[in-house]
Amino acid sequence: MRAKHLSHYFSLAGILMATAIGFIVFSYDKNFQLALISSCSISYFVWGIVHHIIHKDLKLEIIFEYLVVAAIGFVIGVSVIFRS
Amino acid sequence: MLDLLAHYLIPRPSNNHKAKLIHTSSLVILIAIFIGLQGLFQFITPKAGSILGYAANINPIEIERLTNIERQNNGLSPLTDNPSLDAAALAKGRDMLAKGYWAHVAPDGTQPWAFFTAVHYDYRYAGENLARDFTNPQSAVNAWMASPSHRENILNSKYKEIGVGVVEGSLDGVDTTIIVQFFGTKLQDSIPTQPLAAAKTVNPSPIPSSSPSPTNSPSPIPIIAQASPPSNKTLLAGNVISPFDATKYLSISLVGILILVVAIDGFLINRRKIFRIAGHYQAHIAFLGMIMILVLIAKAGKII
Numbered sequence: 526m527r528a529k530h531l532s533h534y535f536s537l538a539g540i541l542m543a544t545a546i547g548f549i550v551f552s553y554d555k556n557f558q559l560a561l562i563s564s565c566s567i568s569y570f571v572w573g574i575v576h577h578i579i580h581k582d583l584k585l586e587i588i589f590e591y592l593v594v595a596a597i598g599f600v601i602g603v604s605v606i607f608r609s
Numbered sequence: 610m611l612d613l614l615a616h617y618l619i620p621r622p623s624n625n626h627k628a629k630l631i632h633t634s635s636l637v638i639l640i641a642i643f644i645g646l647q648g649l650f651q652f653i654t655p656k657a658g659s660i661l662g663y664a665a666n667i668n669p670i671e672i673e674r675l676t677n678i679e680r681q682n683n684g685l686s687p688l689t690d691n692p693s694l695d696a697a698a699l700a701k702g703r704d705m706l707a708k709g710y711w712a713h714v715a716p717d718g719t720q721p722w723a724f725f726t727a728v729h730y731d732y733r734y735a736g737e738n739l740a741r742d743f744t745n746p747q748s749a750v751n752a753w754m755a756s757p758s759h760r761e762n763i764l765n766s767k768y769k770e771i772g773v774g775v776v777e778g779s780l781d782g783v784d785t786t787i788i789v790q791f792f793g794t795k796l797q798d799s800i801p802t803q804p805l806a807a808a809k810t811v812n813p814s815p816i817p818s819s820s821p822s823p824t825n826s827p828s829p830i831p832i833i834a835q836a837s838p839p840s841n842k843t844l845l846a847g848n849v850i851s852p853f854d855a856t857k858y859l860s861i862s863l864v865g866i867l868i869l870v871v872a873i874d875g876f877l878i879n880r881r882k883i884f885r886i887a888g889h890y891q892a893h894i895a896f897l898g899m900i901m902i903l904v905l906i907a908k909a910g911k912i913i
Contacts, residue, residue, distance in 0.1 A: 537892060541899040548903050553756035553912055562903070569896050573888055582886070586633070590888045593636040597867070598900040600640055601860045604647050605907045608853040609742075 533576050540568045555606055562602035570595040620874050626883050628874045631867065639863065646859060650852050667786055669695065669773035671746040676763055676771060676790070679754055683764050691793065694772020697724040698789040701737075702776035705787055711780060713737060713913065725793060734767045736792035741785055742853070743910035749788055752912050759912060768792040783852065853909040860904045868897045 544565040551557040573591030577583035615621065617629045629635055670690075677687035701724045710716050721737040738759050743749040753759035762768075774789040875890030 534891070534895075537895060541895055545899055545902050549906060552906075552908070553752055553759070555911060565899070569892075573892060576889070576892070584886050586886055587888050589633045593633050593640065594888070594893050594896060597636060597640055597643075597863075598896055600643055601864060601900055602903055604643070604856050605853075605860055605904050608650075608856040609907050609909050609911070 533572075533579070537569075537572050540565060540572065555609070558606050559603060562599060562606065566595040566599035566602070569598065618870055618873065620877050620881075620883070626878065626885055627887060628870050630870050631874060639867075643859070643863065647856065650855060667743070667746055667749070667775045667788060669775050669788075672750065672773045672775075672788060672790065673771050675746055675750040679750065679763055685764060685766055686769075688768060688771035688792070691730070691770040691772050693728040693730045694725075694770055694791045694793055695774060696772070697728045697730060698772045698774030698791045699776065700724050700727065700774070701791070702774045702787045702789045705789075706776055706778035706780060709780060711739075711741065711787075711911075711913070713739065721791075725791070730793060731796045732793045733796045734765075734792070734794040736762045736765065736768060738762050738790040738792075738912070740788040740790075740910060740912045741780070742851075743786070743788065744851075748908060748910060749912070752908075752910055753790075756912060762790075762792060765792065767794055769794045851909060857904060857907065861901065864897050864901045864904065868894055868901065871897070 544561050547561045548558055551561070570591050573595075574583065574588060577587050616623050617635075620626045620628055624632070630639075673688070673690055680687055701721060704715060704719070704724070705711065708715055708717070713721055722732070722735055725732050725735055738753050740749040740752065743752070750763075753763060770793050772791040772793070774791075775786065776789075777784070777786050779785070780787070871890050871893050875894075878885065878890075
């Protein structure tokens with residue numbers, strides 16, 4: 526990870542930390558937790574695309590890769606919330 | 610066998626220098642398997658009897674004790690247990706199981722307050738907290754205290770009495786444990802500072818409402834002996850597997866394996882200085898790590 530990429534990773538860290546903190550603070554509100562996990566997965570997918578566009582190396586394979594990783598996170602998060 | 614394992618876990622020429630397990634096609638299959646297993650849980654739960662469900666050891670007296678500790682910690686007087694409220698709470702819980710609903714108001718429109726009047730509890734203030742699928746009393750009370758509206762009910766100085774009912778049964782095809790917590794103040798226990806007709810809206814959420822008693826001459830409250838809640842009962846069989854636990858352990862295993870494989874894959878690719886078209890493994894690890902944290906901190910139990 527180069528130093529010039531750090532700002533991109535700070536934004537990703539912000540998205541992930543906000544989700545984790547929101548998940549803890551609103552532990553009593555399952556609907557809000559569902560909204561959080563949905564937003565986080567979409568944000569992660571968008572972040573991946575934007576990041577690679579900025580670096581001028583976006584390919585279709587990369588879009589699919591971020592999509593399925595985001596989908597795995599979403600499916601697991603939703604399943605755990607639904608079963609809790 | 611080892612060769613196949615290496616093909617799935619380590620980047621090498623046979624998998625185009627990317628662990629096969631984290632190829633997009635493999636990840637899609639993993640998602641499909643995970644969803645399939647969730648569907649299987651859903652399908653077998655109603656047929657599994659006591660295999661899948663939420664086991665709990667909830668003592669109503671303990672719920673009341675913990676509630677009073679929270680009140681005392683906040684400078685409020687403890688609530689007194691009222692057997693009629695216990696009976697009303699138990700009746701509400703049984704009604705939820707019988708009619709198959711998880712809500713303050715029954716599908717037929719029955720309000721929580723109907724259970725108060727059914728046991729002749731003439732209230733000036735009344736409130737209700739509901740919880741289900743908690744494994745112990747402390748976690749249920751903690752969840753209520755974390756929710757502003759439920760916390761407001763527990764810490765409401767207008768309430769003087771409490772009743773708790775714990776019922777077990779099948780809701781939506783899953784063995785579950787429901788906790789009903791009723792708060793109340795009898796009409797004769799309060800000193801009206803305003804006309805009864807004007808005392809309708811004092812206490813909102815989550816259904817903590819208060820309304821005047823339907824009568825100005827409160828009748829004596831009969832003690833319904835058989836309606837007292839079980840004082841020390843272990844609910845459900847001890848060998849019940851919680852669908853939540855099953856999902857949680859499955860998720861932890863899947864995410865853990867993926868994080869490990871992505872980390873090894875990224876490390877080896879960096880060390881071998883191989884260029885390939887792929888997303889950033891650091892980002893994937895960060896995202897999956899956050900999912901792992903969410904799964905680890907998730908707790909069973911719902912409140913309304």
